Amino acid sequence: MKPILPERTPLTEDLRHQFRESQLLGAVGAIGLVLQAVAIGLFSGLTIGIFRLAYSTLNATSVQRATQWLDMGWRGLAIIAACLAALCLLSGLLLRIEPMIGGSGIPQVELAQAGKYPPMIWYRVLAAKFLATLTSLTAGLSVGREGPCIQMGAAIGVGVGSFFHGRHAQDMHRYLSGGAVAGMTSAFSSPIAGVLFAIEDMRIVLDRRMFLFLFIAALTAWASVSGILNLPLVMPFSRLEILSLGQTWIILPSSCLMGALGAAYSRALIGCTLWEDRCTQLTGWKRLALPFFFSGALLYAYPTVLVGFGPSQVGLEMTSLTLASLAVLFLVKSAFSCLSFASGASGGILMPILMAGAVAGSACAKALLFFGLISEPQYGTAMAACIAGFFSAVVRTPLCAAALLLEMTGAWSSFPVIVAASLISGWIADATGTRPVYECLRNRILEQQARAREA
Structure with missing residues (x-):
């Protein structure tokens, strides 16, 4: 009598894609893996660090100007309305140029990673997302810069991959994932959270090669924003005595x-x-x-x-x-x-x-x-x-x-x-x-x- 063996759980297409990408990552060799991860982390960290600095400067300037205009009565009201209308128009034009930049950007990256979203034109996504998010934030909308940073990081990852593989990099899981992790790290100065976000939310299956690739990208991005650009902690609370x-x-x-x-x-x-x-x-x-x-x-x-x-x-x-x-x-x-x-x-x-x-x-x-x-x-x-x-x-x-x-x-x-x-x-x-x-x-x-x- 033949023994009854448990049925194997069939692999989904997404898992097959991830395993195949990990094998291809191993084929580039240790030096190639490290160089590509460092390039993604470095360019993501510097770009998003500049984005964070630009946002801080624009926010301080817009608050100062708006405060002055508030004291000018109806004339100030007209100026504020005109500025908001111009920012709204710019936001809409950028969305028409690149529809992929709408909203957070994280769901789009996750679906692209799973092969369920059209490939991105990385340089257009990067430029449009950079400008459109600054436009929303300058207008005072209650949106965050972190999701956009993840999408910008993914775009940079595809850009780095394009240097090695041309247009085929748009469909390569590792460049989207590595860039997204570097983007998350750069936005919050948090390499551990960046890798954990990839595991918990993006559902990336990590083996030795993929973990090394993502962690190097995250560490390089963190070194860029914290070491090169010297950006401080996001929430430097002072009253942090431990609970008994x-x-x-x-x-x-x-x-x-x-x-x-x-x-x-x-x-x-x-x-x-x-x-x-x-x-x-x-x-x-x-x-x-x-x-x-x-x-x-x-x-x-x-x-x-x-x-x-x-x-x-x-x-x-x-x-x-x-x-x-x-x-x-x-x-x-x-x-x-x-x-x-x-x-x-x-x-x-x-x-x-x-x-x-x-x-x-x-x-x-x-x-x-x-x-x-x-x-x-x-x-x-x-x-x-x-x-x-x-x-x-x-x-x-x-x-x-x-x-x-x-x-x-x-x-x-x-x-x-x-x-x-x-x-x-x-x-x-x-x-x-x-x-x-x-x-x-x-x-x-x-x-x-x-x-x-x-x-």
């Missing part, structure tokens, strides 16, 4: 709250985007112009919600805002982030997620401090744990979320607390039945492609 063993229980209720809030944020973001997809009155320029209009309205009605006018993540550490003010800021900021992303303007969702998590985390830390459950030197630690939990609940990448907050804040002594918060919040979001945000966005693109083929 008797205080660690507070992580459970805090993480449950962040998990529930993160799930609600994710549902609102996807719901708003899908609603605008179905709304026949919001098409073309009308849809794109909506957040630009609200940016101008908020500049007059509630400027605290706009970057540069309100508190930053670090500014929320021991903020003087009351719990009620933080609750209002969270709701308005979240709503404006959903509206900004749903418009299709170039810009990501990662930094708005971190900002919403920082507001919620500051409110949570303030409540814990009020009841004497933490001390003032532990405020930043509680905030970091809450931000990691909120990020994990939305994106559903708990290890990446923990690594990201550890690298951005430098709170390495609180490693167990931040990891636990990420895992618990992610589990709570799973329990609500909410799907990961990037999975929803990938499915949305696939459905749009299917409808386009049927038409």
Whole structure:
């Protein structure tokens, strides 16, 4: 009698593609692997580092100018309206030149990596994404630079691959993946989180060669932004005293709250985007112009919600805002982030997620401090744990979320607390039945492609 053997799990086409790419990567040899990874990391780090510096300069200038114009009455209102209209027009023109740059860019890269998205013209994507994202950020839209940095990194990866393989590099998994990891690292100065994001969200299967390729690209990108350009920590909290063993229980209720809030944020973001997809009155320029209009309205009605006018993540550490003010800021900021992303303007969702998590985390830390459950030197630690939990609940990448907050804040002594918060919040979001945000966005693109083929 023949023994009954377990059935083998069939490999998906995506997995076959990844394994084939790893074999081809081994064929270039150790020196070729290192040189290509270093080139991707170096060019990604320098390009995205310059992008970060340009954004900081433009944001400071636009805040200064807008403040002056606010004091000029109706004349200032006309100038602000004209500037926002010009920025909206520029954003729309760049989207027409390169439609791939709409939104975050991460779902497009992940689908291209799986062979489910048209190949990119890397130099056009890089230039258009660079300019369009700066346009959105300068206009005050609540979008992030991190998703665009991942797409720009992927474009640079394809560009490096084109030097070796010509147009065939557009279909080579390793260049998209290596560039995306370098882009994530450059955006946050976080090489560990960059590699973990590739594993958890991009679902890259790592063997020895692929891991080495991605890690070298990430380390080179980190060295470029931190060593060559000398960019500082993204969230340099100062009150990072570790929690005592008797205080660690507070992580459970805090993480449950962040998990529930993160799930609600994710549902609102996807719901708003899908609603605008179905709304026949919001098409073309009308849809794109909506957040630009609200940016101008908020500049007059509630400027605290706009970057540069309100508190930053670090500014929320021991903020003087009351719990009620933080609750209002969270709701308005979240709503404006959903509206900004749903418009299709170039810009990501990662930094708005971190900002919403920082507001919620500051409110949570303030409540814990009020009841004497933490001390003032532990405020930043509680905030970091809450931000990691909120990020994990939305994106559903708990290890990446923990690594990201550890690298951005430098709170390495609180490693167990931040990891636990990420895992618990992610589990709570799973329990609500909410799907990961990037999975929803990938499915949305696939459905749009299917409808386009049927038409």
